[in-house]
Amino acid sequence: MHPGIIVLWHESSGPTFWPMNKTVLITGCSTGFGLASAKHFAARGWNVIATMRTPSPIPELAALPGVLVTRLDVQDRASIDSALRAGVERFGGLDVVVNNAGFGLHGLFETTPREKILEQFEVNVFGVMDVIRAALPCFVQRGGGTIVNVSSGAGVFTLPMISLYCASKFALEGFSEALSYELTSQNVRVKLVEPGGVVDTRFVARSAEESSQSAVPPRYEAFVRATNEVFARMREDRSGATSEGVAEVIYEAATDPSDRLRYVATDGIKPLVKMRRETSEEAYLAFMRERFLVKPPPVR
Ligand code: NAP
Numbered sequence: 001m002h003p004g005i006i007v008l009w010h011e012s013s014g015p016t017f018w019p020m021n022k023t024v025l026i027t028g029c030s031t032g033f034g035l036a037s038a039k040h041f042a043a044r045g046w047n048v049i050a051t052m053r054t055p056s057p058i059p060e061l062a063a064l065p066g067v068l069v070t071r072l073d074v075q076d077r078a079s080i081d082s083a084l085r086a087g088v089e090r091f092g093g094l095d096v097v098v099n100n101a102g103f104g105l106h107g108l109f110e111t112t113p114r115e116k117i118l119e120q121f122e123v124n125v126f127g128v129m130d131v132i133r134a135a136l137p138c139f140v141q142r143g144g145g146t147i148v149n150v151s152s153g154a155g156v157f158t159l160p161m162i163s164l165y166c167a168s169k170f171a172l173e174g175f176s177e178a179l180s181y182e183l184t185s186q187n188v189r190v191k192l193v194e195p196g197g198v199v200d201t202r203f204v205a206r207s208a209e210e211s212s213q214s215a216v217p218p219r220y221e222a223f224v225r226a227t228n229e230v231f232a233r234m235r236e237d238r239s240g241a242t243s244e245g246v247a248e249v250i251y252e253a254a255t256d257p258s259d260r261l262r263y264v265a266t267d268g269i270k271p272l273v274k275m276r277r278e279t280s281e282e283a284y285l286a287f288m289r290e291r292f293l294v295k296p297p298p299v300r
Contacts, residue, residue, distance in 0.1 A: 021091075022096065023048075025051060025097050025131075026049070027051050028052070033195070033243050033250065037247040038064075040250070042064040047091040049084075050068065050070075053073045070082075074130065075119075077130050080130055084134055084138065093142050094142065097145070098254065099148065101123060101127065103123060104154070106162055107211040108224070110220075111216070112164060113214070121167075121168055124168035128172060129175070139188050144187030144189075146254055147190045149192050149193070153264075153269035154166045157275075157288075159292075161231075176191075176192050191253035194265055194269070195241065195266045195269075197266060198245075198246060198266060226292070241266035249265040
């Protein structure tokens, strides 16, 4: 029997052969990578549990067969359980979870309120853990599964003004790598997808909304101005990365049977990722300090 076929037996008509599609649950499908991924998986015949914090009718998704749009706020554990229940009831099981929902706090650490830091970690780290914890019994039932965690270039290298976002994605990277050792024993693969600098999403707009809420103290003004100029130059270097391109890499990671853990998803960040991973700590930090005009503090 073909592994992608199930047999339904009816007393009157005998066997009926049905294609058995795989099922993926994706968080944060209202926009950006989540929406692009939902469309990408559905176009390849997958059942998609397309989850959103606030479900709204999205015609592009409504038109696709095998897509269940349902509410899941990663900060609300009851909504995680009910989205999984609804998806499994509809499609019969779960094969892949894509933890995509996330946002990036932008601003100086010193002026970022503690509640905002907690929210950053609740969405980007603890929310991912809660989704995984809730999904694992479904994988056990299936005899295995795959978890794709959407990280970031900011989970590999750091930049000023996004220290809390970097902290959350570094935490996600460390958690995912350690978890991959544990879950291999359970036939569950863990994957990290690392994009950077994609502008056809709401990511930059949400970061801007967050940063507009805290003022820059005058003593930081020169630093922030210089840093913004570096960011503007970095944006010019962008190589036309798109949500659809990132969705392709998410799909590649989800369907890759190998034990590869990390997938850099956009070309623009590859040089910096390579530098961070392959250069000495000393040379890498000297490069970054020069770029961000940071002089070491005078010896006291
Ligand atoms: P986006 O367009 O802003 O999408 C983010 C998604 O996450 C939205 O659907 C948003 O829902 C959802 N979300 C936020 N908080 C949530 C919560 N509490 N519960 C459930 N969903 C929630 O941004 P994107 O660029 O596609 O980002 C997707 C992922 O890629 C994020 O993890 C981000 O850190 C990562 N990433 C993006 C870039 C980039 O260049 N764009 C680079 C590196 C990494 P609402 O619509 O309700 O807010």
